Amino acid sequence: MTLPLFSLSDDPGPSFAALVQRVGLRPPVPDTPLAADQIAHGTTVVAVRFADGVIMAGDRRATSGNLISHRSIEKVFPADSHSAVGIAGAAGPAIEMVRLFQLQLEHYEKVEGSRLSIEGKANQLGTMIRSNLPAAMQGLAVVPLFAGFDLRRNAGRLFQYDITGGRYEERDFAATGSGSLHAGTVVKLGYREALSRDAVLDLAIEALFQAADDDSATGGPDLMRGIFPVVATITAAGYERIADDDLAARTGQLLERLRSRRSPADQSGAESS
């Protein structure tokens, strides 16, 4: 490799995506549509604002048509120290988009010597989704969620997208993927202003659990293999992934609560919960 130097008129600036395009590393767009069972798809991610910031949670299943292609894929990633991106859609291009987005933020920070604002990051992701539109039309759609802690406003913020790169800021919560309808409803019913960390963790876990219960493309907690959703909080302290032990304990409590609703002996206990 030689030193990547450019003339002033076609310098890619602080954008890594532009640099990648400039050196010809961008993959070509397929010219015929790909069938859904030819490629792996990732599904459900939810993000909820709470007292300290935002939480993001994603299940672990990838499907190709009606088959499960991966049981432990990850769909929630740190974008940088104070933001996260969750993906739904064609798994390959989605993970590639996350990789490029992470690099885009780090590259900007190193070249410019300062960080992008959270709006700037959200817009960057929108641009990347927009440039994926030709691939999306061939069945490689990627629809992420973006959440971060805004250090200037001192609050958590979250953004939803459509496949054209349309960027929509949400106030309370957002969900994406095939299970988003079910997961979103659970969050909607359980949402309160400024939930505690404990409460919002339980809410996110239940949202994914209920989505998995009704949507075959969303994976539930796999107790046999010990695979739990990826759950992360983004607060003033930064991105923090919740440990599996904690998730296992909370899943156990959730199952206990759901079981008690079904057993006649515990009817009174179920009503009070």
Add this chain to the structure above:
Amino acid sequence: MSMPFYVAPEQVMKDRADYARKGIARGRSALALTYADGILLCAENPSSTLRKLSEIYDRIAFAGVGKYNEYDQLRIAGVRHADLKGYSYSREDVDARSLANVYAQYLGQIFTHEMKPLEVEILVAEIGDEPGHDQMFHIRYDGTMMDESRFVVVGGDSDAISERLEAVWQDNASLSVALGAAVNALAGPERTLQPGDLEVATLARGQARRAFQRLDDAAIGALLAPA
């Protein structure tokens, strides 16, 4: 038709080298030295916005002296080289040696083929997994490259600073001892440098993925305060 005067190649090279050296000597120096937990980078730089030291990659840092626009262009090219390499292969495959090589190639090319050489001197440092595995490269305006394992000084006054640092350098020094030695070497016997005159950064082992960290004036002051 007029014929250009013949100038001996030795003379051309010497003139270019003198020109580059003069340009570099107008600015202040920078240095890097190993300490117990990694590599310390320190530069005399009263500006807090026009930086001499910066992050290239997870374990790699850059320092440039001389003409700002020229070494800043090299810095950005270095960030691009490293990020592209990490993107097309893997983060582990990005190393200081290959970056220093492309810098040396480029500087050598400009020195021999262009009218005006670059008036810069740069250093590239990388921390290893364990003490003793750190790497530092010194690249001069003509593409000459040297590798060092203890310390590197770049800039017009580098010989005098190196001598002063040589006298006090010790293996496995703590951060405050290393910083004290670096600042005294940069200042020389007749001057004292305040935290506001310095730009300091570390590449610290065993920290986060991105090892490069800047130290602000308060942190520099605290480290330099007599214990």
